[in-house]
Amino acid sequence: xxxxxxxxxxxxxxxxQGNAVQGALHSLGFSEVGKVRIGKFMEVxxxxxxxxxxxxxxxxxxxxxxxxxxxxxYRFELEG
Amino acid sequence: xxxxxxxxxxxxxxxxQGNAVQGALHSLGFSEVGKVRIGKFMEVxxxxxxxxxxxxxxxxxxxxxxxxxxxxxYRFELEG
Numbered sequence: 001x002x003x004x005x006x007x008x009x010x011x012x013x014x015x016x017q018g019n020a021v022q023g024a025l026h027s028l029g030f031s032e033v034g035k036v037r038i039g040k041f042m043e044v045x046x047x048x049x050x051x052x053x054x055x056x057x058x059x060x061x062x063x064x065x066x067x068x069x070x071x072x073x074y075r076f077e078l079e080g
Numbered sequence: 081x082x083x084x085x086x087x088x089x090x091x092x093x094x095x096x097q098g099n100a101v102q103g104a105l106h107s108l109g110f111s112e113v114g115k116v117r118i119g120k121f122m123e124v125x126x127x128x129x130x131x132x133x134x135x136x137x138x139x140x141x142x143x144x145x146x147x148x149x150x151x152x153x154y155r156f157e158l159e160g
Contacts, residue, residue, distance in 0.1 A: 021122070039123070
């Protein structure tokens with residue numbers, strides 16, 4: 001089973017990387033660009049008996065390792 | 081207009097960060113995890129007259145700054 005995991009910085013947390021990219025885009029002439037927020041996108045292959053088990057595994061992985069839930073949100077999608 | 085940009089490492093390029101995360105997940109007991117690939121997920125707000133203009137701007141931003149097209153692929157979705 002394949003999963004896509006999205007980890008994003010919480011709305012009320014500063015994103016200096018996003019601000020740097022926004023500044024760089026402005027410097028390149030893309031003055032129409034507003035806020036930029038940068039997160040992570042992970043593709044994970046996993047063996048699971050069914051979707052429910054895969055979802056439970058992914059939730060646990062996100063809580064324990066993939067996301068820092070103090071400052072980040074996560075969501076995932078299962079394929080196939 | 082809001083856009084979501086996904087930047088992923090090309091299929092035939094090594095992903096040491098993904099391998100490290102895979103190893104860490106195995107160490108945590110998630111032995112069912114197979115390949116892990118890590119990319120970037122960006123949310124960009126931009127002013128554009130219409131979708132076509134926004135798409136052209138995003139393509140240009142990805143080619144020039146957001147993705148390293150030698151080793152990375154990108155795709156984006158426009159919202160609203």
